[in-house]
Amino acid sequence: MDITTVADDLIVAHDGLDVYRRDQLRPDTEYEILGETVRTLARPGGELLCRFGTVNDVHFGEVECGRVDNHPDGPIQRAAPGEPPYPETMNHGAADEMRDLDLAAVVVKGDLSVDGRTHEWDAFEACYRSAFGDRLFVVRGNHDAYHGQTSYAGDQWIQLEGVAIALLDTTIPAKTTGWITPAQFDWLDTIAAASDRPIIIMGHHQQWTGSKRSDDYFGLHPDPSDQLTEVIARRPAIVAYTAGHTHRHRVRMVANGVPTIEIGCVKDFPGTWAEYRVYEGGIMQVVHRVSSDAALRWSERCRHLYQDFGIDYEHYALGTLAERCFTIPLRDRL
Numbered sequence: 001m002d003i004t005t006v007a008d009d010l011i012v013a014h015d016g017l018d019v020y021r022r023d024q025l026r027p028d029t030e031y032e033i034l035g036e037t038v039r040t041l042a043r044p045g046g047e048l049l050c051r052f053g054t055v056n057d058v059h060f061g062e063v064e065c066g067r068v069d070n071h072p073d074g075p076i077q078r079a080a081p082g083e084p085p086y087p088e089t090m091n092h093g094a095a096d097e098m099r100d101l102d103l104a105a106v107v108v109k110g111d112l113s114v115d116g117r118t119h120e121w122d123a124f125e126a127c128y129r130s131a132f133g134d135r136l137f138v139v140r141g142n143h144d145a146y147h148g149q150t151s152y153a154g155d156q157w158i159q160l161e162g163v164a165i166a167l168l169d170t171t172i173p174a175k176t177t178g179w180i181t182p183a184q185f186d187w188l189d190t191i192a193a194a195s196d197r198p199i200i201i202m203g204h205h206q207q208w209t210g211s212k213r214s215d216d217y218f219g220l221h222p223d224p225s226d227q228l229t230e231v232i233a234r235r236p237a238i239v240a241y242t243a244g245h246t247h248r249h250r251v252r253m254v255a256n257g258v259p260t261i262e263i264g265c266v267k268d269f270p271g272t273w274a275e276y277r278v279y280e281g282g283i284m285q286v287v288h289r290v291s292s293d294a295a296l297r298w299s300e301r302c303r304h305l306y307q308d309f310g311i312d313y314e315h316y317a318l319g320t321l322a323e324r325c326f327t328i329p330l331r332d333r334l
Contacts, residue, residue, distance in 0.1 A: 001034055002318065004270065006325045007277070007286045008043040014270075014289060017296050044327055046280020049162030053098045055273045056109035056204065056244025057265035059143065060087045060127075061120035065268050066305035073308035077268075077301050086298050088123070090266050093295035094273045095131040097288060101275070104160045106132045107167060109244045109263070110141025110204030116149040137167055141204035141245065145173040155184060157191060162278040164195055168203040170220055170243075177217055178205025178245075180224040185231060192235035198283065198330055199238045200276070201228075206243040207260040209252050219245060229254045236331040239283065242274075249287060249319030251326070259328060263287070268302035270318050271295055287324035 005012035008027040013020040013034055020033060028042040065077040065086065079086050098106055108128060113120035121144075128136055140152035150173070158165040166188055170178035180188075180203075192199055208217050208225035215221065220228070220243075232238045233255035241254075242261040249272070250262040264272045270289050277284040290299070305313045318324075 001036075002270075003033070003036060003038055003321055004289045004318075004324075005286060006038055006041060006321060008041045008284065010286070011038050011040065012289070012291075014291070014296070016300060017293070019291050019296070041284060041325060041327060044279035044282030044284065049278045049280060050104040050160050051101060051275060051277050052105040052107065052160060052163075052165075053101070053103045053273055053275050054107040054109060054202065054242070054263065055091075055094055055266050056263055057111040057141070057247055057267060058087060058091050058108065058124065059111055059114050059265070059267045060091070060123040061114040061117060062087055062267060065302055068306070068309065075304060075307060077305065079298075087267050088127070089292075089294045089298055090268070090271050090290055091124075091127045093271075093290040093292040094266050095127055096292070097290060098273060098275075099131050103132075103135065103275075105135050105137060105158060105165070107158070107165060107202055108136070108138045109167075109202050109242075110139055110171065111143040111244065111265075112138065112140070112152065113144050116144045116147060116151070121151060137165070139167050139169050139202075139204065140171050142171055142176050142178070145171050148173045155187060159197075160278070162197055162280065163276075163283065164191075164197050164199045166191065166199055166201045168201060170203040170205040177215070178203070178220040178224075180220070180228060185224075185227055189231050189235065192231065192237050195237040197237070199235075200283070200328075201238060201241045203241070203243050205245050206250075206262045207241055207252075207254070209254060209260065219243075232256070232258050239330060240328050248317050249324045251323045256331065258331070261285070264317050264319070266290065268305060268317075269299045269313065271299035271302075272324075282330055283328040285324070285326055285328060
């Protein structure tokens, strides 16, 4: 049994295919659910200004889940005969859940496809563009540009009520490692200096924060990762960086306690999307597990991906509740 979601008014647990949901709860209050005591999040001060959602690593076109290069090890999961492709099942489930909410925007942080093929992007557009129209904002990931493709390239500045999103294109065509150019940093630094509202930076590649540097780091290269931390340190409007790429939920802290966040993938276990509730006094991240019957049947089959490689994917991907659901504080801008 997993307590998958907690918000200021909501607790959700999953036990296999069973979903236990309690809503209309009081903030910062303990409740018991399936024998566990869970405290709802404290609600940031002031009014709720807007809500927006994000997904990443949706991987339209993928047919083998858990495949590592040409290794036969796994377990490798595939849709059963007669089942729809699992990226369709998971992404349409996520889009349906987000469509039921009054979201000001939906941001897709890369890896729309498995290989950047036109029919994969068409399937992505049919799912998400048809659901959200001009509220949809998209940037590419490494899977979308392995053959030098340029679709969904470029940075975007998204202004919503009470928050702005700097959506960065961190992809190097034909490479897995990510990068941010000097021109992108100049753009980010300039808009962050002038912003009249808090900023969440979003990109596909997770930020490097370790001690061992590598030009082949599986994420944002250490050099631009350091530069990103420097921009965050001097621009107090910036309150978080959030990415995908790793298919896991994780939070680490960089300059001035600003979180650098990773959000799990939609396509397999646990199959999630993230909601951001923007209050005058802070921003709440609430991760939701896609909970249609078909989505849960698929994602449960993916709990033990990569087991033959000695990876505990179940715990790696899910992370802790505190890494999925928490409040991002605003910074002192005086």
